[in-house]
Amino acid sequence: MEEKTLTYFESSGGFLGARSGEEEYTRVRAVRLFPFSDPDKYISIRVGSETGEELVVIRDLTELAPEQRELIEHDLELNYFMPVINKIISIKDEYGYAYFHVMTDKGEVKFTINMGGTNVSKLSETRLLITDINENRFEIRDVRELTPAEQRKLDLFL
């Protein structure tokens, strides 16, 4: 389906709906195809849920009209919560578990990770994904941007 033919509207509950000609979908879901490599490009719009039929793939969100873009971004907000750590306040380790206290782009948070196993995975040489005991995931975009003190604290896992 051509990108241009779909118009989006706010559906009940603040969810996303879409219309194409006579067809109306009361609930569609926006799915990021590259949530890490390129979060705002290639958004798949699917009917009902992430397992529903795909209607269209939006190549670039910035190419849409601002109000349309806002609606889709709102749906993405409801679907994805991926905090990015920008400051490490403290890391304490005790008996195989590490207790993090960090500042993220979504606010301050504390979490616990199990030190055994691959709960810290490298998305690239400088990009880390940390998974905690509740399966929440936290991203560190660039390790080099942390202060040397913070880097040293992380060293145990690098």
Next chain:
Amino acid sequence: MILNFELTDDLRSLITLTDKEEIYYSLPIDIDERSRYTRDSFLVVSNTTIYVIMHGALKRTLAIADCSEAKSHAHVGQGLLTVNHKGVLTVLARYTHGHMGRYAYVARGINILASGRTEHVESNEYEASCPKCGRAIPGTARCPHCSGENRFVSTVKRIAKPYIPQFIGIAVLMILASVTTLVNPAIQRHLVDNVLLEEEPSKTAAFLCLGGMFLMSAGIVFVNVAKSFYSTKLGARISMDMRNSLFDKLQKAPLSYINDRRPGELLNRVVQDTRVIREFMENSFCNLFTVAFIFVCDVIFMLSINPKLALLSFIPAPFVVMLTLAFRKSIHRRFHLQWHKNDDASSNLQDVISGMRVVKSYGNEKPEAAKFLKYSNEYCRVQTRNECFWAIFNPMLSFLMGAGVFVVVYFGGRDVLLGDMTTGELIQFMTYTTLLYQYLNWMTQLPRQLTAIISSLERIDDILAFDRIPNHGEGVVKTIEGQVDFEKATFGYRSYKPVLEGIDLHVRQGEKIGIVGPSGAGKSTLINLLMGLYEADDGVLMVDGTDIRTLDRKSFHSQLGVVLQETFLFSGTILENIRFARPDATYEEVIAAARTANAHDFICRTPGGYDTYVGEKGYNLSGGERQRIAIARAVLANPSLLILDEATASLDTESEYLVQNALSKLTKGKTTFAIAHRLSTLKDCDRLIVIDGHRICEVGSHEELIAAKGLYYELLTAQLQMQRRREG
């Protein structure tokens, strides 16, 4: 799992309950409308109303009577609770992963209240962290820290208990070793002062002293040998005990425990962590008390000979200790990094070599080689740096060790020259000082070793403390006839994401049930429930009218026959593999089982016959042959209940026929559940159930379902079309 969190007084005061109202559930909301973390937000559900508190203020109040279809959704990194309020879909709360399970239960609870019933929903799942102190508590109900028990101490006590006599023996040896080490310098002093420096040294006295020294030295050697021998032996025994307990616990733990973890991790616990403990026993423990004892005595002796000198020689000690500790810490970090780089390079290498076929077919040899070279170089760089560091600093540290002795020689020498001290005393003192610094050095490696052993003990204790073991041995032992009933069974590997919902099915003895459905619909999950590998979250599964959870595990499984898709044969002979079902089966029984399974003939063709060794995954046998051995295994078990997971891969016609034939012989007269793909199997079943969308959507015989023209009909015609196209 806590579904009713305690609200602070401020938050509680925001809600005024009416007369008959009571709070049922209260959960934290940790993501606000702007997608940011929030702390003072809660969802409170009473029997009549839902309250949404955001940022410490009451934001919404909804009457449950106006609500329906509460649902918890699991999205990426967050979950949503929605409810249908006066016909409008509304988002009530957003939360992080840690609360997904809670909200799934509460959603169910809200639906119960909305339908007019008043039951509470409860969850038996354990918390991942202690609500009071915030520490992680894996797999146990009580937080060890808050309940006051010091896990480490109690673990050590438990492990050491059976070996107390050995520990005492080793302690005695340690004291002996200390004594012999400390007496030697005293003899030396006597030798120097009272013999060598005399006007007329007495030869006999000299020889006596030498003899004494020799005895002491020899004694030290013997005692140390004995000490090491017994410590090593004890270490091996203790680590063996631990390995056995761990393995035992892993066998008893429910399947979900093992599936939730990486196999490598569990392997490490049993192998590596126990090794750490053994090494600690061998290297450190045997010297621990000796060193401590000698150290204390050393200090006392030094103070008693010449207090001033002793204190002077102590001065460099703190600096030396600090420097050594810092050095060790740095070395540890460096070598940890080096190990990591080595790991990276090895993993990369392993990856490429296992996938060499793919690498070559895409012509990627050069880029892969370049990638490996990069990893190698990085490893080399780090290694070189570390070795240089070690080469520079280690000798410096050894030099510093001698710092104390320089001090002693200078000040002590002065004292001797002034006549305040005898030469012999100085020599004795010097020896004691050297010992002192040596032992200080030895002790600086303790912090690292202690942390390692504490971590290992904690990780081992994690597994040993896991107490959610399904009933074993206390269950009802029954001979199974084969009647199976599912009643409203619901299950999900993650409780908030059900894979099967509200399964209702009644199967008579001897009935053959075929399970069909699109991929991922839950067929294998149904089988897992039948095999008792997982327990239903909701609803009940009964065998012969008894809840499967109350049946004795061992007895149940011995009457269950299983032939799965992926035939797993253990490393062993064909005989051993077939006998896995019943180790005490006679040769006749094994051969009869193999005949029924149409396996006897090909076994005769192998060079070793029934003694042919089949490797970890049935090495050297074809797919059909392995299947038939698995069937023979099932035949030997002579089960009352059969589970079949049909292989989708097609075999050659002859093997296909043989396997089919074997299966029909196996399933004769027994209640069978088969995940079926082949038309022949499907037609053979008494009834078929079609699973789609987490539920059973169609039930009936092959003919009935074809006539009904529902999902089964569609699946079948699609399959037939594909087959026709394939056959051209």
